[in-house]
Amino acid sequence: AQSVTQLDSHVSVSEGTPVLLRCNYSSSYSPSLFWYVQHPNKGLQLLLKYTSAATLVKGINGFEAEFKKSETSFHLTKPSAHMSDAAEYFCVVSLGSGGGADGLTFGKGTHLIIQP
Amino acid sequence: ETGVTQSPTHLIKTRGQQVTLRCSSQSGHNTVSWYQQALGQGPQFIFQYYREEENGRGNFPPRFSGLQFPNYSSELNVNALELDDSALYLCASSQLLGNEQFFGPGTRLTVL
Numbered sequence: 001a002q003s004v005t006q007l008d009s010h011v012s013v014s015e016g017t018p019v020l021l022r023c024n025y026s027s028s029y030s031p032s033l034f035w036y037v038q039h040p041n042k043g044l045q046l047l048l049k050y051t052s053a054a055t056l057v058k059g060i061n062g063f064e065a066e067f068k069k070s071e072t073s074f075h076l077t078k079p080s081a082h083m084s085d086a087a088e089y090f091c092v093v094s095l096g097s098g099g100g101a102d103g104l105t106f107g108k109g110t111h112l113i114i115q116p
Numbered sequence: 117e118t119g120v121t122q123s124p125t126h127l128i129k130t131r132g133q134q135v136t137l138r139c140s141s142q143s144g145h146n147t148v149s150w151y152q153q154a155l156g157q158g159p160q161f162i163f164q165y166y167r168e169e170e171n172g173r174g175n176f177p178p179r180f181s182g183l184q185f186p187n188y189s190s191e192l193n194v195n196a197l198e199l200d201d202s203a204l205y206l207c208a209s210s211q212l213l214g215n216e217q218f219f220g221p222g223t224r225l226t227v228l
Contacts, residue, residue, distance in 0.1 A: 036219075043120070044159070044206065044219040090158050102172055103149055103161025104208075104217065 002027040002093045006107035014115045019078040021110045023091030026072065033074045034092040034104070035065055044090070050074065061085070086114045118143055120209050120220035128226045129197050137192040137223045139207030147171070148190040149217060150182060153204040165190055194225075202227045 007022040025031060035047040048059025055067040065076045074091060091107040121140045129135050141148050147166045151159035161174035165184035179195040188209070194201055204224050208217035 041221070043221045044208075046216060046218075049216070103151070103164060103174055104159075105161070106151075106158030108158050109156075 002031060002095065002102075002105050004091050004093050004105055004107035006089075006091050006110050008110050009108065010111045010113065012113040012115060013081050015083055016080050019076070019081045019085065019112065021076040021089050021091075021112065023074045023076065023107060024072050025074060025091070025093045027093055027095070029095055032094045033065075033067060034094070035059065035063070035074075035076045036090045036092055036106075038088040038090065038109075040087075047076070047089075081112075081114050083114050083116065086112055088112075120207055120218050122205075122207050122220040122223050124223060125221070126224045126226075128228065130228050131197055131199060133197050133227075134193065134195045135197060135225060137194075137205050137207075137225070139190045139192070139209075139220060141188045141190070141207075141209030142218050145209035145211050145218070146188050147210045147212065147215075148184055148188065149208045149210075150190070150192045151206040151208065152176070152201075153206055153222070154200075155203070159206055162192070197227045199227050201225060 003026045005024045033050040036044045038044050047063050048057045050057045050067045058064045063078045088109045090109050092104045094104050120142050123138045149164040150162040153159040162176050163173040164171045168184045181193045183191045204222040206222045208219045210217045
């Protein structure tokens with residue numbers, strides 16, 4: 001079985017300051033981990049993914065995440081927030097590299113608010 | 117390259133009715149997965165279709181069923197609608213089993 005816990009339901013930061021969205025996972029096997037972003041009235045977009053290669057993963061729009069097996073964490077960071085980053089962010093775990101027969105398991109989401 | 121498309125965008129049904137949602141996969145993709153996203157929650161996996169066969173299923177009752185067609189498009193059918201079925205239904209396609217999934221914009225279903 002696999003699960004994901006996003007530790008914050010809401011995160012508010014000022015534009016230009018760093019962003020940290022926290023995620024812990026649980027998986028019986030070596031998982032693949034993802035971060036997706038969902039803007040209002042738009043589909044889910046993949047930000048980045050970890051599939052057992054480098055533990056520091058760089059994604060689109062300046063986001064990156066670090067896989068820490070000892071802490072079972074996969075936190076998402078960005079050095080400087082932009083107004084366009086305001087959205088819902090989902091941490092996702094999968095047994096396969098992209099979601100096999102068990103599909104993708106999503107966290108409950110973190111709503112990122114950017115203050116001007 | 118055309119992305120994943122879903123129809124209709126919005127739908128309103130009454131309890132007990134049946135509904136069919138449609139998904140066209142991205143060009144070159146042969147795998148389709150369906151997810152249910154309740155308000156304020158993350159998406160939950162319903163099932164996946166590969167080469168017109170159900171390849172995996174989440175914790176959803178049999179009244180949720182699906183089809184995949186030879187052109188890899190897909191349908192999600194829900195019978196005997198319940199109020200709790202109100203949600204955003206997302207379709208995702210991938211080129212191969214286990215590859216990155218690309219999501220459509222979703223169908224918003226409201227059950228009254």
